[in-house]
Amino acid sequence: MVKIGNLELGEFPLLLAPMEDVSDPPFRAVCKENGADLMYTEFISAEGLIRDAAKSVKKLDIYEYERPIGIQIFGEKIDSMREAAAIAEEAQPELIDINYGCPVKKVACKGAGAGILLDIPKMQKMTEEIVKRCTLPVTVKTRLGWDDKTIRIIEVAKRLQDVGVQALTIHGRTRKQMYKGEADWSFIAEVKNHPDIHIPIFGNGDIDSPEKAWEYRHKYGVDGIMIGRASIGYPWIFKEIKHYFETKELLSPPTMEERIRVCKKHLDFSVEWKGDRKGIFEMRRHYTSYFKGIQNFKPYRKQLVEAGSYEEVRAILDEVLVGFEVHIDTPA
Structure with a gap:
């Protein structure tokens, strides 16, 4: 111990x-x-x-x-x-x-x-x-x-x-x-x-x-x-x-559903703790890593980095799920 x-x-x-x-x-x-x-x-x-x-x-x-x-x-x-x-x-x-x-x-x-x-x-x-x-x-x-x-x-x-x-x-x-x-x-x-x-x-x-x-x-x-x-x-x-x-076994990488869920949780808390403008801006450094290695993600990454509002970021993340044919009930 x-x-x-x-x-x-x-x-x-x-x-x-x-x-x-x-x-x-x-x-x-x-x-x-x-x-x-x-x-x-x-x-x-x-x-x-x-x-x-x-x-x-x-x-x-x-x-x-x-x-x-x-x-x-x-x-x-x-x-x-x-x-x-x-x-x-x-x-x-x-x-x-x-x-x-x-x-x-x-x-x-x-x-x-x-x-x-x-x-x-x-x-x-x-x-x-x-x-x-x-x-x-x-x-x-x-x-x-x-x-x-x-x-x-x-x-x-x-x-x-x-x-x-x-x-x-x-x-x-x-x-x-x-x-x-x-x-x-x-x-x-x-x-x-x-x-x-x-x-x-x-x-x-x-x-x-x-x-x-x-x-x-x-x-x-x-x-x-x-x-x-x-x-x-x-x-x-x-x-x-x-x-x-x-x-001694490797876990499977997180699914797109899990990546989106955790990214949204991080975003929500970031905006709550820092305010909309700063919270959204400072989340931008994390998007590349959250979706690193995901093929065909580059267009979404660009949208996320350029998004200026909380609602816009959330909408893009929801779109990612549809784009990658992963369907879940996204929280409001």
């Missing part, structure tokens, strides 16, 4: 990665429905929370059916991160997660996210202050290092564990790699198998199929897997991995 503090997550939990502009409540809803064991909010700016910025505060929204869930924060100032953690706790998640892995320039080059990997003593001090300020378990997500010459992930894991971090997720790339190349899980395995490390270690990077999840679980010995990009538009990845673990 994998535990973070008193939180029990099962024998081998599957985690939904915190992804900016992706891991919002509408997306988390369809991932939870399909078997995600632990999810995280989008990363939230510490400075934004302290200033009560609307965008940052909105990201604190969590719903009962999402639990267990962690709120992830990022920032470069120790005082701000400490206070932001306290604000995040008021939203009553199951844990607080610290982002030490974001590679994007506007974050990392200011010393936040993966940028703090260039100052490990500061990382340790910041984490220690957050742990002291919080009553909930504190976890961390990070990368291997800034670049190939600065990989000190075992030292990082030890320092974080020493100051009270209760689980660590490691993305198997450096900041310099961004999302290019292949994630190197051998370093993750070194952390997991180190005799001084006793907190749960979760691996992240490149898991895009049940077979790969099975291979990496047994090859690298991690306590669980965090899935990010492979879940975008394909929340079924969690259910498919769990089924494969239990039976």
Whole structure:
């Protein structure tokens, strides 16, 4: 049984990665429905929370059916991160997660996210202050290092564990790699198998199929897997991995009926949570993935991306069912 503090997550939990502009409540809803064991909010700016910025505060929204869930924060100032953690706790998640892995320039080059990997003593001090300020378990997500010459992930894991971090997720790339190349899980395995490390270690990077999840679980010995990009538009990845673990058999891909049903659920919640204009606009990034690999879908995809109203999107999705000769009673 994998535990973070008193939180029990099962024998081998599957985690939904915190992804900016992706891991919002509408997306988390369809991932939870399909078997995600632990999810995280989008990363939230510490400075934004302290200033009560609307965008940052909105990201604190969590719903009962999402639990267990962690709120992830990022920032470069120790005082701000400490206070932001306290604000995040008021939203009553199951844990607080610290982002030490974001590679994007506007974050990392200011010393936040993966940028703090260039100052490990500061990382340790910041984490220690957050742990002291919080009553909930504190976890961390990070990368291997800034670049190939600065990989000190075992030292990082030890320092974080020493100051009270209760689980660590490691993305198997450096900041310099961004999302290019292949994630190197051998370093993750070194952390997991180190005799001084006793907190749960979760691996992240490149898991895009049940077979790969099975291979990496047994090859690298991690306590669980965090899935990010492979879940975008394909929340079924969690259910498919769990089924494969239990039976060694692959589930059939979701039918067009199922794709439409889940896409509509995602759309409805997106519009409800963000409003019509923003909800419709931000759903556009998901359509390609929801219907990836479906032959002759390109004309419908173009219509969905260009549609300007909720009713228009719903009508196109209903038309897709007819076009692919799949007939169901569509909800009003």
